[in-house]
Amino acid sequence: MNKNDILEETYAALRANKARSGLTMLGIVIGIASVIALMAVGTGATSSITSSISSIGSNLLIVTPGATKNFGFGAASARGSAQTLTVEDATAISNSISNISGMSVVVSSRTQVTTKNSNTNTSITGTDPSYPGVRNVTLSTGNFISDENVASIAKVAVIGPTVLTDLFGTDAVDTDSIGQKVRISGSQYTVIGVTKTKGSSGSSNADDIIYIPYTTAQRYLSGNKYLSQINVSAASSDSMTQVQTDINDLLLTRHKITDSTKTDFSITNQADLVSTLSSVTSTLTYLLGAIGAISLLVGGIGIMNMMLTNVTERMHEIGLRKAVGAKKKDISIQFLAESVALTVVGGIIGIILGCAIAYVVNWSGVTKTSVTLSSVLLAFGVSAVIGIVFGWYPAKRASNLNPIDALRYE
Amino acid sequence: MIEIKNIHKVYGSGAEAFTALNNISFSIDEGEFVAIMGPSGSGKSTLMHILGCLDTPTSGTYKLDNKDVSTMTDDELADIRKDKIGFVFQAFNLLPRTTVLRNVVLPLVYAGVPREEREKRAIESLVAAGLTKEHFTHLSNQISGGQIQRVAIARALVNDPSLILADEPTGNLDSRTSLIVLETLQELNRKHGRTIVLITHEPDIAEHADRIIKLRDGDIVSDEKNHSVRNAEKEGKLYE
Numbered sequence: 001m002n003k004n005d006i007l008e009e010t011y012a013a014l015r016a017n018k019a020r021s022g023l024t025m026l027g028i029v030i031g032i033a034s035v036i037a038l039m040a041v042g043t044g045a046t047s048s049i050t051s052s053i054s055s056i057g058s059n060l061l062i063v064t065p066g067a068t069k070n071f072g073f074g075a076a077s078a079r080g081s082a083q084t085l086t087v088e089d090a091t092a093i094s095n096s097i098s099n100i101s102g103m104s105v106v107v108s109s110r111t112q113v114t115t116k117n118s119n120t121n122t123s124i125t126g127t128d129p130s131y132p133g134v135r136n137v138t139l140s141t142g143n144f145i146s147d148e149n150v151a152s153i154a155k156v157a158v159i160g161p162t163v164l165t166d167l168f169g170t171d172a173v174d175t176d177s178i179g180q181k182v183r184i185s186g187s188q189y190t191v192i193g194v195t196k197t198k199g200s201s202g203s204s205n206a207d208d209i210i211y212i213p214y215t216t217a218q219r220y221l222s223g224n225k226y227l228s229q230i231n232v233s234a235a236s237s238d239s240m241t242q243v244q245t246d247i248n249d250l251l252l253t254r255h256k257i258t259d260s261t262k263t264d265f266s267i268t269n270q271a272d273l274v275s276t277l278s279s280v281t282s283t284l285t286y287l288l289g290a291i292g293a294i295s296l297l298v299g300g301i302g303i304m305n306m307m308l309t310n311v312t313e314r315m316h317e318i319g320l321r322k323a324v325g326a327k328k329k330d331i332s333i334q335f336l337a338e339s340v341a342l343t344v345v346g347g348i349i350g351i352i353l354g355c356a357i358a359y360v361v362n363w364s365g366v367t368k369t370s371v372t373l374s375s376v377l378l379a380f381g382v383s384a385v386i387g388i389v390f391g392w393y394p395a396k397r398a399s400n401l402n403p404i405d406a407l408r409y410e
Numbered sequence: 411m412i413e414i415k416n417i418h419k420v421y422g423s424g425a426e427a428f429t430a431l432n433n434i435s436f437s438i439d440e441g442e443f444v445a446i447m448g449p450s451g452s453g454k455s456t457l458m459h460i461l462g463c464l465d466t467p468t469s470g471t472y473k474l475d476n477k478d479v480s481t482m483t484d485d486e487l488a489d490i491r492k493d494k495i496g497f498v499f500q501a502f503n504l505l506p507r508t509t510v511l512r513n514v515v516l517p518l519v520y521a522g523v524p525r526e527e528r529e530k531r532a533i534e535s536l537v538a539a540g541l542t543k544e545h546f547t548h549l550s551n552q553i554s555g556g557q558i559q560r561v562a563i564a565r566a567l568v569n570d571p572s573l574i575l576a577d578e579p580t581g582n583l584d585s586r587t588s589l590i591v592l593e594t595l596q597e598l599n600r601k602h603g604r605t606i607v608l609i610t611h612e613p614d615i616a617e618h619a620d621r622i623i624k625l626r627d628g629d630i631v632s633d634e635k636n637h638s639v640r641n642a643e644k645e646g647k648l649y650e
Contacts, residue, residue: 005519316502317506321516322488324497325517
């Protein structure tokens with residue numbers, strides 16, 4: 001029997017029982033489609049999380065006061081609340097550490113902000129002019145905080161788009177707010193700029209924010225000389241580890257800490273954050289894929305069931321084929337070809353259906369999805385393997401039938 | 411052409427052993443039309459299976475075209491069946507929902523005959539089995555019982571076998587249709603020189619053969635030329 005004969009026989013056999021072939025194939029279609037669609041949801045989640053982390057800046061290291069390493073049973077003090085980082089630390093970092101492309105300090109707090117007509121509770125970030133470069137903030141209109149603002153402890157504010165609508169109404173245009181006064185913790189501030197929207201990342205909304213000079217924040221909001229954050233951007237992703245180690249060593253020296261397990265600051269590496277979160281989401285992806293795989297397995301068992309029924313029903317045919325000279329191999333290939341054909345055709349339909357589901361989910365805006373080539377290839381490979389694995393036993397059974405028994409079967 | 415020597419076939423073992431064939435020996439020459447006759451339980455089906463290379467004897471030798479096939483493996487037997495034997499069974503002769511032509515082509519598929527040649531040869535044997543062109547494209551479930559058996563004969567012929575083995579080919583047919591099928595076999599034997607072995611339990615069916623081997627309880631009870639053949643030979647009327 002050559003390839004064309006096998007194809008012809010397979011086509012004829014599957015056609016002979018259209019309803020049964022179709023239903024069996026449906027099991028595989030659903031299995032493959034769910035693997036593709038669920039993995040697309042997982043991959044989409046991964047990429048949207050990593051891209052939102054990347055949006056906070058590139059090659060970013062964030063130094064915060066307080067230790068992350070926490071031995072014993074005491075509750076860890078909230079990061080950023082400890083008072084250990086100073087402007088001098090920041091200056092030392094930018095002066096003595098190589099491979100730094102930007103550095104910005106942050107004094108953050110949260111407070112009530114009011115205008116004549118409305119008020120909102122938002123986070124106040126006291127910072128310096130290099131902040132937009134380090135943290136990927138762009139202005140929609142006006143100017144960011146300048147060196148003169150910092151030096152003169154000016155009461156100026158740059159507001160995020162969420163604050164803009166909260167304070168000036170949903171119809172407010174960026175330019176409307178320039179020059180307006182807002183009251184922060186009892187003092188009047190003049191709005192000098194509005195940032196472009198960044199979107200929310202996780203729980204924090206990057207647009208619900210007001211930037212003021214850090215010197216102003218230290219004097220009027222925190223009342224001390226300490227910093228909440230030092231943002232450092234490394235020159236390249238390769239140098240991040242070196243920069244992190246150097247900052248760590250520098251701050252240990254400056255803070256006169258000899259035991260490196262008892263630091264009073266911690267450094268968060270953006271790359272670590274990305275890899276931690278993406279390992280979480282890829283676990284999620286595999287979990288979703290596994291759920292799809294279960295339905296695929298059920299579909300495979302359906303194939304086996306159908307093929308076993310087929311072997312019994314076509315007992316006479318098998319006997320006859322053997323009588324006219326079919327060898328074991330001929331019979332087993334014929335039956336195997338039928339199950340593989342079912343899974344491959346079902347697999348192709350399933351891939352199309354899965355991609356369509358992923359597309360519709362993406363389009364509906366429920367969650368971002370992304371179908372990867374690897375998941376398609378995997379699904380296709382798996383469906384072919386299922387055809388072989390679940391077709392093997394029925395094919396073996398058919399090929400081992402004694403022709404006399406098969407012919408006499410009633 | 412067929413040489414069977416001291417064939418035994420025993421099913422089971424020990425106390426439950428059942429001897430289906432007990433020391434059977436005979437030979438069949440090329441061009442003979444032999445009927446193997448016996449009541450059910452006589453061992454004729456077992457003998458048919460051995461002759462058809464569907465089964466092997468427990469002991470003894472079976473030579474087909476001077477080749478000992480009594481100790482072959484399943485796949486080797488499949489090759490012998492493919493090249494040397496054409497079967498006509500009592501029932502389930504054709505693949506369901508498959509055209510007449512495709513049924514006849516089937517042995518050629520396994521024999522690896524090139525596609526373009528298959529159809530030509532299938533049509534030749536369909537014509538030889540007395541079928542006409544309008545039947546070729548009919549599905550196997552659209553034709554009558556007699557036609558089914560003639561398609562089966564055509565299929566048995568198609569790979570030019572040494573031996574055509576017909577196992578109760580008329581078992582499911584009425585007497586008029588039976589006659590047509592038997593005449594088809596006779597014609598193949600007489601006109602085309604085909605060697606035919608016909609297995610039956612009915613004496614009047616066996617009468618169509620030239621030689622009748624009678625079995626009972628696994629033994630050959632008689633092996634002689636058909637009366638009518640002998641008479642006809644005497645009178646020189648056989649090939650009128």
